[in-house]
Amino acid sequence: MSAALEIRGLAKRFGATRAVDGLDLEVPAGELFALLGPNGAGKTTTLRLVAGLLAPDAGSIRVAGHDVAADPLAAKRILAFLPDEPQLYAKLRPLEYLAFVAGLWGLEPGEAGGRARELLALLGLEGTQGDYVETYSRGMKQKLALAGALLHDPAVMILDEPLTGLDAASARLVKDLLAARAASGRTVILSTHILEVAERVATRLAILSRGRVVAGGTMAQLRAGSDRTLEDIFLELTRESP
C-alpha cells in the first residue's frame, strides 16, 4: 500500500527566500501527523504545495500514489485542504456553502445534503442554519470550513492551524474528531504552533526549520529514551539547525 503522502526533494523559493529547501517527508496512511516549526519554517508553503495550490520549483509530491503535478485532479479528489484563514461566502447560509462545496467535489446533492446536516450537528452549528455566514464568529467560521473539508470524506486531510479561533470545547471536539478519523484509517496532516496539541493528539510528528525536516517520528522516537518534553526537543532543534 502506498503512503498517504510522499514528498521527495521539494523546493520552493519566493524571490531570494527559500521557503522549502529540499524537503523529504513520508506520512503513512491512518496517521494523525503534526507538522511543527517556528514562524517562517515553511509549514504553510509545504501544505499549500501538497494541496496543489502552489507550483514547486523542484521535487515531487504524491498523495496516496497520485502525483500532484502530473494528475492534480486525481489527488484533489481524495484531498481536503483547510487554510489557516478560511474564507467563506458572507452572503450564504451554512447549508448553501456546503452545497457549493459538495458541487465542487461532484457529490450527489441528496446524499451530500444529509451529510452536511450531520456535520453541522456534529460541530454544534445546527442551530444557526438560517443565518448568513457573515454573522458567524471566527470559531464558527472555522468549524463550518472544517465541515466543508469533511464533506467528501477525504482520505487525506491537510489542515493549516485548524484550532485557531476555537474555544476550549470546540478545540477539544475538533481534536477528538481528527483523532477518530485517523483511527478509522484516514490520514490527517496538520500544522500547529501549539506543541501541547501535537504532543497529545499526533501519532507522528515532523519538525521543520528553514524549509527542511530536522526531526521526525513518533513522540517516543523523538524523545529517544530521554524524558524531555516536545517543547525541549523543539527549541533545541530549531535553535541549532543551520
Next chain:
Amino acid sequence: MSARAASLGFLVAFEAKLAWRRLAGERRRIAIAALLIFWLGLHAAAFHGLAGLRTEAFSRMPMAAVGLATLFAAFAMLATAFGLAAHGLFERRDLDLVFGAPVPARTVWAARAIAIASTSAAFPAYFGLPFAHAAAWHGEARLLAAYPALAAVAILSSALALLATLALVRLAGPRRARVLAQVLGALVGAVVFLAFQAHSFLPEAWRAASGTWMDSPSGKAWVGDASPLWSLSRALVGDPLPLAGLVATAAAAFALAVRIAGARTRKVRSRRSR
C-alpha cells in the same frame, strides 16, 4: 461518494447566486423594484420615441453617432472589466477553495470570465436594450442583434482585462499588478470620457476645421458611414459580417484568456503568496 466534477454551468450559476445575494436584502429589494419600474419606463420612452421612425429613418442613422456611443459603451465595459479582473485574481479569497477542489483551472477561469462579462454588460444592457426592444417592436428586428453584440463585447472586454492583468502580474509582480490593473481600468474610463468631451474643448476655429475635414472625401473615408471605425456599431445594428467577426473575435479571445489563465494559475498564485 464522489462522482462528476463541477461543471461550468454549476460555477456560473453559483457566481450568479453570489451576485444576486450581494444585491438582495431588506432595502435593496426596494431598489431592485425601483430599477425594474424605471426599466419599464425606459421601454415606454423608447417605444414612444421610436414610434415616428420608420425603416428609412433607421437605415439613415448616422453611423458616426451610433459608433461613438457604441465605442464609449465598449470602453466603459473594458474599464469595469479591469477592476473586476483585479478583484477576481487578487481580492476574492475563495481561490483556495475552488483551486483545492478537483475542478480544472480553465473551468474556474471560464466561470469567472463569464461573471466579469455579465457584470460589465449590466449597465449598457440596462440602458441600451429597451431601445433595441422598441425598435424590434416597430419592425426593426435586426436591432435585436444588440443581444449577441453586447454579449460579445462583454466577453471580449472580460478576456482582454484578464489577459492584461495576468501580463501585469508577470511584468510588475502581484502587488504592483493589483494596483496597476485598477489604475489602468480607471485610466481607460477617464481617457475615453475626456476623449468624447474633447470636441467641446476645442477652439472654434479647430472645430470648424474638423467639420470641414469630416465633409471632405478623406474625412468621409475615415469617419463616414462606411468607415471600419464603426464596425462595432454595424454589428450592433445587425450587419451580419461585422457581427460574425465580433462574435468570432470575442470567442477566440475568451478561449485564449481561459487557456492562459488556466495554465498560469499555480504560477501566479506562487508569486502571490507564501
